[in-house]
Amino acid sequence: MKTDINEFIADLEKRTPGEKEFHQAVEEVIGSVWEFYEKNPRYQKAKILERMVEPERVIMFRVPWVDDRGEVQINRGYRIEFNSALGPYKGGLRFHSSVTLSILKFLGFEQTFKNSLTTLPMGGGKGGSDFSPKGKTDGEIMRFCQSFMTELYRHIGPNTDVPAGDIGVGGREIGYLFGQYKRLKNEFTGVLTGKGLAWGGSLIRPEATGFGAVYFAQHMFHRIGEDIEGKIISVSGFGNVAWGAITKINELGGKVVTISGPDGYVYDPEGISGDKVDYLLELRASNNDIVEPYVNEFGGQFFAGRRPWEVPVDLAMPCATENEVDLEDAKILVKNGCKMLAETSNMGCTAEAVDFLGGHIDYAPGKAVNAGGVAVSGLEMSQNSMRINWPREEVDARLKVIMSNIHETCVHYGSNGKSVDYVKGANVGGFVKVAEAMLAHGIV
Numbered sequence: 001m002k003t004d005i006n007e008f009i010a011d012l013e014k015r016t017p018g019e020k021e022f023h024q025a026v027e028e029v030i031g032s033v034w035e036f037y038e039k040n041p042r043y044q045k046a047k048i049l050e051r052m053v054e055p056e057r058v059i060m061f062r063v064p065w066v067d068d069r070g071e072v073q074i075n076r077g078y079r080i081e082f083n084s085a086l087g088p089y090k091g092g093l094r095f096h097s098s099v100t101l102s103i104l105k106f107l108g109f110e111q112t113f114k115n116s117l118t119t120l121p122m123g124g125g126k127g128g129s130d131f132s133p134k135g136k137t138d139g140e141i142m143r144f145c146q147s148f149m150t151e152l153y154r155h156i157g158p159n160t161d162v163p164a165g166d167i168g169v170g171g172r173e174i175g176y177l178f179g180q181y182k183r184l185k186n187e188f189t190g191v192l193t194g195k196g197l198a199w200g201g202s203l204i205r206p207e208a209t210g211f212g213a214v215y216f217a218q219h220m221f222h223r224i225g226e227d228i229e230g231k232i233i234s235v236s237g238f239g240n241v242a243w244g245a246i247t248k249i250n251e252l253g254g255k256v257v258t259i260s261g262p263d264g265y266v267y268d269p270e271g272i273s274g275d276k277v278d279y280l281l282e283l284r285a286s287n288n289d290i291v292e293p294y295v296n297e298f299g300g301q302f303f304a305g306r307r308p309w310e311v312p313v314d315l316a317m318p319c320a321t322e323n324e325v326d327l328e329d330a331k332i333l334v335k336n337g338c339k340m341l342a343e344t345s346n347m348g349c350t351a352e353a354v355d356f357l358g359g360h361i362d363y364a365p366g367k368a369v370n371a372g373g374v375a376v377s378g379l380e381m382s383q384n385s386m387r388i389n390w391p392r393e394e395v396d397a398r399l400k401v402i403m404s405n406i407h408e409t410c411v412h413y414g415s416n417g418k419s420v421d422y423v424k425g426a427n428v429g430g431f432v433k434v435a436e437a438m439l440a441h442g443i444v
Helices: 003-015 020-038 042-043 050-054 103-118 139-157 172-184 207-221 240-251 275-285 291-298 327-335 351-360 372-385 392-414 420-441
Strands: 057-066 071-084 089-095 125-130 163-164 232-235 253-261 264-266 300-305 315-317 339-343 362-364
Touching: 003 020, 020 050, 020 103, 020 339, 020 351, 020 420, 042 420, 050 300, 050 420, 057 103, 057 139, 057 253, 071 089, 071 103, 071 139, 071 163, 089 103, 089 172, 089 275, 089 372, 103 125, 103 372, 103 420, 125 139, 125 163, 125 240, 139 172, 139 207, 207 240, 207 315, 207 372, 207 392, 232 240, 232 327, 240 253, 240 275, 275 291, 327 351, 327 420, 351 362, 362 420, 392 420
Parallel strands: 089 125, 089 163, 232 253, 232 315, 315 339, 339 362
Antiparallel strands: 057 071, 071 125, 253 264, 264 300
């Protein structure tokens, strides 16, 4: 890397000590766009990159609530309003014990470029809490959500910041959050996405991230003259994202042979389809975070404490969490003949894994592959603004077009005539639109 890049990263690390996830996300983007940045002195003069890595606003607050035993509990809440150059801040809320400022800054930074790629008018943001719904009763979750929103409502709105769900924040949590916002503001607006269909939600929103990722992967296959039909595919996780991806893969004729959880992974050589896919929703609803019961129900093999990337497949789709594919996993995938990896989770591969994969197979980053979720959130915002509900077919058709356009953007900015650097294509493509908007708005 060039010395100037090293200086840029070193300065960032000095100003944000200990935020390793955020540093990793910034370094990955900077490495891709630096050459383009150097060729555009107007970006340098306005210090676009220096401004892009600083959130416009970081909100941190305490969240006191009372558990079922009458004891007071304290959690920490966050909202990172990273960049509003293209529209209202847009990004999920994550409720999980692993939530830190660094993780939310990395997610908010990534969200800015992901939202840019969708071409919808959305800025980038992220938020959440170190509260985990796991093991909590509905009453405890409701009281926490009400306390969380009692502070957050001051900072969000349909034209300011529109949060969505993320890990630990599903339809139940969105409902409690929305109810408290409506109570405090005395208005019914599209301030959150991922809402129930009866009160402003959009069709296919739960499936959207998985559906969009598969549409993107299909375009990757088409670019090399192949099709997803007949391909063997490994998927990690077993929640909404994995469920949506598996559903669409089956529809297009592919075969998914793995799912995974914190306890290990399941290998089902017959393919995860039909009732097996529906069973994933039951697993998730159990709140046990384990996949071993699948084997008891349908057969297959369970591998405790291991990850699914050792199974020979044509396509790998990490759908769980950040850094779930490391260098050793990447080497095994390539050795076993994997043709491509479509990163469906946010920053699902370590930096070392990305470097290795990029030199051996087609690798596409999460900000492009998993943009279908936020794309349909954007479509939900549009429906809320117009007070209408589009049918399932229309939402799905719009999602297909958006994912096709994202793939075209990646190819446009990442192609060297023979192959496509999807990381460079996604980063430069997302960067250009945000940078141009920032220039137009002046030094703000």
